[in-house]
Amino acid sequence: MLNDDQLLRYSRQLMVEEFDLAGQEALAGARVLVVGCGGLANPAALYLAGAGVGELVLADDDAVELSNLHRQVAFRGKDVGQSKAEALKAQLQALNSDVSVQAHTVRVDADWLDREVASATVVLDCTDNFATRQSINQACVTHRTPLVSGAAIRMDGQLAVFDLRQPDSACYACVYGDGTDGDLACSQAGIVGPVVGIVGTLQALAAMQVLLGNPMPATLRLFDGRTLSWREMRFHKDPACPVCSRR
Helix, strand or coil, rough: CCCHHHHHHHHHHHCCCCHHHHHHHHHHHHHEEEEECCHHHHHHHHHHHHHHHCEEEEECCCCCCCCCCCCCCCCCCCHCCCEEHHHHHHHHHCCCCCCCEEEEEECCCHHHHHHHHHHEEEEEECCCCCCHHHHHHHHHHHHHHCCEEEEEEEEEEEEEEEECCCCCCCCCCHHHHCCCCCCCHHHHCCCHHHHHHHHHHHHHHHHHHHHHHCCCCCCCEEEEEEEEEEEEEECCCCCCCCCCCCC
16 A cells, blocks of 8 residues: 555656556565666666665676766766665665665676576566576576566667566577677677667666566567667567477
8 A cells, every 4th residue: 555655756657547556556566686787777777766666686796987977877976986786776775765675796697596586576687798698588487587688789779578477478598599609898899878778768668567467569679879760570489499498
């Protein structure tokens, strides 16, 4: 039951027909795992905390650097040198003290992900390397936990939702394969701040749609920041996928 302050805080989204009180209660009861606390996670976590998600679990082993600040908008100059997970937690709690936030300064591995994904309502992959993405996907497939995947480099972004609660859902490996080659870091290729912000914001919206119980199409969305345009590609479960075909 929402108190008076919460009714006022969330009043604008409670007015939205597709959201209303039932949607707010669904958010309040959710546990969202955010892996990676950089450019994608900053806007995603801020919007989820602002919206009233009950619990946010953050994981990142990195520290804030000066070169992060042009795109990782939750951080401030005073945060340079601090743990990204802890610095992001502080911003989220300052925004909304109703939200429970856990910060883990850890390089996630398969065992850690298996434990945390098991109790998550939805997972946001906000990482920047294929090895970690594959481990996240494996844990989500194992526990049938919805996965919201985002990526951005240079002026290009990608977004996909894998609702692994559904038996016919594709997984990340169905679309990208199960390899770990091809990483290209922002430090090597560059990134324009608003591009990663666009994708991270949409990750938050997609996660909210999942929490509200709205079906999300099996679509890979590709953003081109040069032309401000989107392309969409439908994808399907791969019956020979080495990750999810025998789950």
